[in-house]
Amino acid sequence: MKKNWFYLALGLTFIASGSAHYLGLSSILQFALAGVAIIFVAGFLGRATESVAHYAGDRLGGFLNATFGNAAELIIAIILIKDAVNGKPALFDTVKASITGSIIGNLLLVLGLSVLLGGLKFKNQTYNIRMASHSSSLMLLSVIALFIPAMFASRMNHEHLTTLSLTVSILLVAAYFLWLLFSMVTHKNELADEAVEHGEAAWSKKLSILFLVLATVMVALVSEWMVGTLEDFSHRFGLSELFVGAFVIAIVGNAAEHSAAIMLALKNKIGAAVEIAVGSSLQIALFVAPVLVIVSALMGQTMDIVFTIHELVAIGVAVFIASSISRDGSTNWYEGVLLLTVYVILGFAFFLLM
């Protein structure tokens, strides 16, 4: 009975939000409707992720959630790059700002909220310490790979910088696939969380996967509708491109990760929540960003992998604090406070930047 109401609300708000978008109603109305719709589609996605995790295990479930969540971002970024290659090179900066925002949004906001809310409900939440240790090393690789081109850029000509960007990108994609091989095949068992008591699954296995795909698509659509209105809003309120790209769009764009990770943390499955948050930012840094460089090269104008000093600082501090907190394989509410504090400080700093 309760569930039927939920699906009814899900369908109605989704249709209302979509109609407002395609009919081009006022952006305030569009924003309000998308804001209500995203609550229900995110809830739907959370349920689907959990049901898939019931069959596939927490880690694979988390990986699927991260992948579907980032697929939408990848597609949006490729569209931007196409425009950038066709005469709007400034859009390369927008793409990099949204990559930055997505990494720090996952590592600080998604992880911070999951750890805080999970920690308020359960005193200590633990997960596989080996997984945490490996994730830290991979996050460090991401920072190094973005840091080196930026440090060497001033003493390279454009051609060499393009070569370096492409080489680093190819190496990162290779490292990411080997990581999947390592964590999903050769060392799968020792990286798994302890068996968690799962309740009955909501749906059958096939239906769960189908609903996961469906829910992700719905979240992606509603996010996009919301992002469209946000740009209008941001100009009205005088927000900078960098701030909108790195914070506003990233928060809405990561709705999939938010809803699923927090829901899992509240069910004491913090390992899966960490997998979504950390796994998603690793995927952005080691897969999405390099693929965008490679795609731009195939389109004829290579986007270099040189981030601004402010973006590097943001990514660096996010990685260091998340790594310091997650390294011991145990979380509590105060660690959530630490992550969110760093996020808010970064948000203010970017907001005040000229």
Add this chain to the structure above:
Amino acid sequence: MKKNWFYLALGLTFIASGSAHYLGLSSILQFALAGVAIIFVAGFLGRATESVAHYAGDRLGGFLNATFGNAAELIIAIILIKDAVNGKPALFDTVKASITGSIIGNLLLVLGLSVLLGGLKFKNQTYNIRMASHSSSLMLLSVIALFIPAMFASRMNHEHLTTLSLTVSILLVAAYFLWLLFSMVTHKNELADEAVEHGEAAWSKKLSILFLVLATVMVALVSEWMVGTLEDFSHRFGLSELFVGAFVIAIVGNAAEHSAAIMLALKNKIGAAVEIAVGSSLQIALFVAPVLVIVSALMGQTMDIVFTIHELVAIGVAVFIASSISRDGSTNWYEGVLLLTVYVILGFAFFLLM
């Protein structure tokens, strides 16, 4: 019998040092008398801290020691800020230099000496590893909070920088109070060291607290008398303001932490010693420094939270090496050597700076 001699010497040297100060005798005489007096008042403070720790536990005892020790520094800094607001803005730099010196003095010199001397007496000294892990994350937050404004300052106007400094300060004070809530209330038990066999306490509970306050006030007074003479000395020997602020004043100003921490380490209570050293620098970074920014704003001219690159390097390397060493919850003499080596290198570098 032995104790009576101690209290007699304590009283006499304290009165002699105070008299020399208020009568304005030669600074060499003042320095010598304060140097003798500080040995006895520091010894008195060490006893009082240990006696309070007997009743309140090592961690609360350490916290009280750090708090009383920093209270004096906070008051001196507020006086400097009052002068800075009234037309001597250069004093803001002196305040920041002394904050820097206090953080690295606690993390490298106090912790280094405690770990070295404790390690020469006991082969390995252990303490609660969870506490060490949390302290590391908090130290990292301090570095991040000081690092971000410095990195963003060049692209902000004065007004925005003031806003950012105030915002960061308020967030840090909030994070510090939540940390107290976390470590003293919600997760108190699991952060405690294993029950240590305590001997009989020197005094009753009330008398211990009274003596702790009294000893702290005496240490603060003698430190101030000594600092007064040191400035005269430093001009005579051509030392820079920065070096005096960050090293000379900080070493004398942290006499309270020094004496108590080393005494505890020599009694194999390294957990309490680390609590004093690390806890004191956390309090400086997360409470004293932000409160000074807020106080300056209330006085009408906000001190920004932008430290020089050399100060940031000093704080950064101190946090990284202290964190690397303390993270495993075990210390030995060589780790003390490492901390002191970094301190001496930093001292030389600041001394040679033009």
Add this chain to the structure above:
Amino acid sequence: MKKNWFYLALGLTFIASGSAHYLGLSSILQFALAGVAIIFVAGFLGRATESVAHYAGDRLGGFLNATFGNAAELIIAIILIKDAVNGKPALFDTVKASITGSIIGNLLLVLGLSVLLGGLKFKNQTYNIRMASHSSSLMLLSVIALFIPAMFASRMNHEHLTTLSLTVSILLVAAYFLWLLFSMVTHKNELADEAVEHGEAAWSKKLSILFLVLATVMVALVSEWMVGTLEDFSHRFGLSELFVGAFVIAIVGNAAEHSAAIMLALKNKIGAAVEIAVGSSLQIALFVAPVLVIVSALMGQTMDIVFTIHELVAIGVAVFIASSISRDGSTNWYEGVLLLTVYVILGFAFFLLM
């Protein structure tokens, strides 16, 4: 029978390579012969190291290997410094480039290959976690000691910079000897790996040590012959001095560490392999580099300890990723991939540098 063939090939290729060098044959022929000879002498060194480790323990064996390996580098560097003092100051930069290359070569390439190949044969390889933790702290000290002079150099005159370089160097050498005292005397037992089942030793104790010295000298000679031809090659292919110093020479110059470490890793003695790789880079940073500064001062013109920003970045990222990976006292193939990925990225960046 099989062994006799090995020693015959060892002797013949060594003599052939030496003859080509001293007869001044074409550099292509010299390179080819040295390339074949180095396979056999490196194999000989690996056997000798293992046999010594059988008697002296893995750690002392590893230390001896690192020391003999670095002795050759120290001698070559002193010859360069002599030339630098006598009117070719640019050679100071070559010395620093080769120090950089040796540190990152050991931490990334030697360690990476050992961990990767060992990890492909054994699922997880473990070693003493305390040793790993201490090594991390020491590596951090190395980075700090090289980082501080570079950060302070711009605000110091030449005389002060020389004083700082000498002071830091003396402190580092002192720290290194205290480290040997700590790890080989006062805390020897708790830093040892668990007793490993050793097979029968190849030779008697005395003969093992004799062969270790002999093999090291042979490796040093063949490396030098190869280095001589490489410089000719590098000019022909237009490689920069920095790239040749930091990568080409370092790879060949570390042949001793390579062969021994990989051979030990393949016999599941990863602790000894890590000791060689990490111990060798620690020895370079904390002993070889400072001794070179002191030697140059004794020759009348002090080489400062200021590395370029690119060298510091390379050393810094190598230390951070190696530390992140080794800190848990366990290795697997993917950690080898991570180390090698960072090495290749750095190699490309230096190669493309103008």
